[in-house]
Amino acid sequence: MRVDGVSMRTIWPVGAGVVRIIDQTRLPHDLATIDLGTIEQAATAIKSMQVRGAPLIGATAAFGVALAMAADASDAALEQAIGILLATRPTAVNLRWALERCRREIGALPPAERAAAAWKLAAAVCDEDVAINRAIGRFGLELIKKSLPRGRPVNILTHCNAGWLATVDVGTATAAIYAAHDCGIPVHVWVDETRPRNQGASLTAWELAHHGVPHTVIVDNAGGHLMQHGMVDLCIVGTDRTTAAGDVCNKIGTYLKALAARDNGVPFYAAVPGPSIDWNLSDGVKEIPIEQRDASEVTHISGWSNDDALTTVRLTPKDTPAANYGFDVTPARLMTGLITDRGVCPATREGLLSLFPEQRCA
Amino acid sequence: MRVDGVSMRTIWPVGAGVVRIIDQTRLPHDLATIDLGTIEQAATAIKSMQVRGAPLIGATAAFGVALAMAADASDAALEQAIGILLATRPTAVNLRWALERCRREIGALPPAERAAAAWKLAAAVCDEDVAINRAIGRFGLELIKKSLPRGRPVNILTHCNAGWLATVDVGTATAAIYAAHDCGIPVHVWVDETRPRNQGASLTAWELAHHGVPHTVIVDNAGGHLMQHGMVDLCIVGTDRTTAAGDVCNKIGTYLKALAARDNGVPFYAAVPGPSIDWNLSDGVKEIPIEQRDASEVTHISGWSNDDALTTVRLTPKDTPAANYGFDVTPARLMTGLITDRGVCPATREGLLSLFPEQRCA
Numbered sequence: 001m002r003v004d005g006v007s008m009r010t011i012w013p014v015g016a017g018v019v020r021i022i023d024q025t026r027l028p029h030d031l032a033t034i035d036l037g038t039i040e041q042a043a044t045a046i047k048s049m050q051v052r053g054a055p056l057i058g059a060t061a062a063f064g065v066a067l068a069m070a071a072d073a074s075d076a077a078l079e080q081a082i083g084i085l086l087a088t089r090p091t092a093v094n095l096r097w098a099l100e101r102c103r104r105e106i107g108a109l110p111p112a113e114r115a116a117a118a119w120k121l122a123a124a125v126c127d128e129d130v131a132i133n134r135a136i137g138r139f140g141l142e143l144i145k146k147s148l149p150r151g152r153p154v155n156i157l158t159h160c161n162a163g164w165l166a167t168v169d170v171g172t173a174t175a176a177i178y179a180a181h182d183c184g185i186p187v188h189v190w191v192d193e194t195r196p197r198n199q200g201a202s203l204t205a206w207e208l209a210h211h212g213v214p215h216t217v218i219v220d221n222a223g224g225h226l227m228q229h230g231m232v233d234l235c236i237v238g239t240d241r242t243t244a245a246g247d248v249c250n251k252i253g254t255y256l257k258a259l260a261a262r263d264n265g266v267p268f269y270a271a272v273p274g275p276s277i278d279w280n281l282s283d284g285v286k287e288i289p290i291e292q293r294d295a296s297e298v299t300h301i302s303g304w305s306n307d308d309a310l311t312t313v314r315l316t317p318k319d320t321p322a323a324n325y326g327f328d329v330t331p332a333r334l335m336t337g338l339i340t341d342r343g344v345c346p347a348t349r350e351g352l353l354s355l356f357p358e359q360r361c362a
Numbered sequence: 363m364r365v366d367g368v369s370m371r372t373i374w375p376v377g378a379g380v381v382r383i384i385d386q387t388r389l390p391h392d393l394a395t396i397d398l399g400t401i402e403q404a405a406t407a408i409k410s411m412q413v414r415g416a417p418l419i420g421a422t423a424a425f426g427v428a429l430a431m432a433a434d435a436s437d438a439a440l441e442q443a444i445g446i447l448l449a450t451r452p453t454a455v456n457l458r459w460a461l462e463r464c465r466r467e468i469g470a471l472p473p474a475e476r477a478a479a480a481w482k483l484a485a486a487v488c489d490e491d492v493a494i495n496r497a498i499g500r501f502g503l504e505l506i507k508k509s510l511p512r513g514r515p516v517n518i519l520t521h522c523n524a525g526w527l528a529t530v531d532v533g534t535a536t537a538a539i540y541a542a543h544d545c546g547i548p549v550h551v552w553v554d555e556t557r558p559r560n561q562g563a564s565l566t567a568w569e570l571a572h573h574g575v576p577h578t579v580i581v582d583n584a585g586g587h588l589m590q591h592g593m594v595d596l597c598i599v600g601t602d603r604t605t606a607a608g609d610v611c612n613k614i615g616t617y618l619k620a621l622a623a624r625d626n627g628v629p630f631y632a633a634v635p636g637p638s639i640d641w642n643l644s645d646g647v648k649e650i651p652i653e654q655r656d657a658s659e660v661t662h663i664s665g666w667s668n669d670d671a672l673t674t675v676r677l678t679p680k681d682t683p684a685a686n687y688g689f690d691v692t693p694a695r696l697m698t699g700l701i702t703d704r705g706v707c708p709a710t711r712e713g714l715l716s717l718f719p720e721q722r723c724a
Contacts, residue, residue, distance in 0.1 A: 028679040029679075193557070193660070193677070193678075194583070195555070195557060195581040195582060195583055196581045201660075201661075201677050201678045201682070202677065202678065202679070205678050205679055205682045209679055209682065215682075215683070216683045216684060216685050217660060217661065217678055217682050217683065217684040217685075218660065218684065218685050218686075218687075219557040219558045219582070219614065219615070219660055219686075220557065220581070220582050220583050220615070221556070221557055221582050221613075221614040221615025221618065221690075222614055222615070222685065222687050222690075224615070224617040224618045224621070224690055225614060225617065225652070225687050225689075225690035225691075226687075228617070228647050228690070228691070229647075251583075252583040252584055252587060253581075253582070253584070253586070255586040255587065255590070255622070256583065256585070256586045256618040256619075256621065256622055257618075259586070259618065259621035259622060259625055260617070260618055260621060263621055285590050285591075290587070298555070298579060298580065298581055299563075299579065300665070301663060301665065301675070301677070302675070303662070303663065303675025303676050303677045304675055304676045305673060305674070305675055305676075306674070311667060311673060311675050312667070312668070313663070313664070313665025313667055313673050313675055314665050314666045314667075315555070315560055315563050315564065315663070315665045316390065316555075316563045316564065316567050316579055317564070317567055317568050317571055320563070320567045320571065320577075321577070321578045321579065322578060322579040322580065323578050323580050323584065324580075324581075324584075325580075325584050325587050325588075327587075328583075328584075328586055328587035328590070329587075329590070
């Protein structure tokens, strides 16, 4: 997407054996980049959430394997790299999907060919992600057109950041929003701030502002009230893993918004790239591992002080215990549908298989 | 309640014509007090949320009228005082209830008697609040006993601060929690941080810690996930206004937790002091005015820096638009019941009238 007139992706190769990322822990204040030259640096970037968002995690992992292969292209090094990267974040399935693809495609080659092939594969994963998101955008645009009220912008609520910053480019949940905005449909986005890491208030607000899409940040508590009062026409969220039965795992709090949408007759969709579907799982609430992160992400928060210094402050009394679950699962029954890169379908096994028929025989 | 061994209320008279309050904007860091000597100071304390919580707002308003009467006991001054105080916060009905009582009881007296009578009335409002909350605690304790699981503490989720800091003493939602803890029932409280003003993370966590009640702070997004996984046995929240039909207006985000409780079969109760019931209203979603506060409460947050200085930081990009609705309404159909000072009843008109039969003829 364009940032102050310049086209950017979230991750791109620069020269031999170096991949550059936007350091998302510095946004919205600084648009800083970091160069990754080793598998360890790639793993740290994922773990520390310098890159985040299921699709971007997958792309970064593919580059991580390529960086590992440049140093040592042995079978052992390949397996070690996959192990290191797989351990960084447990919930998003794109990570496993990208690494399994690396194992399959790179592992099959003689060691001498692996470094170059892994680099090429990582670039392909990135390009495919962008193509997937553009397809999601086209299908989602039709839904937005259907929801368009007379005489005012369509109000879309989103949770967390499933924007271009969560992917290589374009975004998943935002793909349709950008598509609508770019073709002149008046759109207004309610941006959930998304505690505890505030990816909505920082990243989604930042990227919508830079693209010129009207938006308003709200606390995560507010969406139900807005829906009760007719102020939301449509909800679109991302997903870190969607089961074969259509259960949608996404940032903690998504489930609460889906409940409010159902209670108020507001359509609630997830934007689901094919690689986010976990065909091995059915019951998302029981089966998807939910990452627990450090309590300090709840008890402390970072922001910018009056003199524009990034400052961390404590929100609770000293030594207050806190729990920090990163994701929740919205049962398929609460989803109006899934916007995939192959079309929109009901959040059911049959719905997904109708678009991904090759999985019937997998 | 006791703070480090010392019994305290949130508001108490000190000497002639001065009432002292805990400055809740300084908690949990400083236990500071402020002396109010004029009606204007009382109004500012309510508006700036140095005092907050529906019952405490009512008590502070009664003292505000007493301070006004000490300066000028004319009819005009009484009406002016009521007008100033009524304009401070629009949602809580206790404010109107306390002021109407002042008008009725003080306005009926000759001006020469008003100052002393108003002071006495304000003290009575405070004592009655404590008695009401103790009664709520007794009835709520029975519900907790029913929810007690074998072999582990009962997990109670609460939203915002309906603790003793929201009242004169004891609290409403916390009344039963303190009663259970004090009689040896093992209790653990999930404390919603309650954005944007974080009354849960700051005030509820502070008062539970000082009373020794085990608790864990969570982001507002987390409650649904906890309920899906059997980690919540019971929800108890406060209310700023409950309609005659049982719709419960409370801090923004309460409605989302009620939806999750219903979806997971978790009992969901509001602690409802008699003065919080608005017998004039039926449809809470349509009829209760919802306060909109400054956007800066969403875009900025205050906390304590490493060197223990109260510091405000910006969470969003500069100039990000934000909306800030203070309350929402949970429809009666989502409430398991209402814990009033006269007993527990269904959240229905008949349920409430069975406990407040005098309202049948009002």
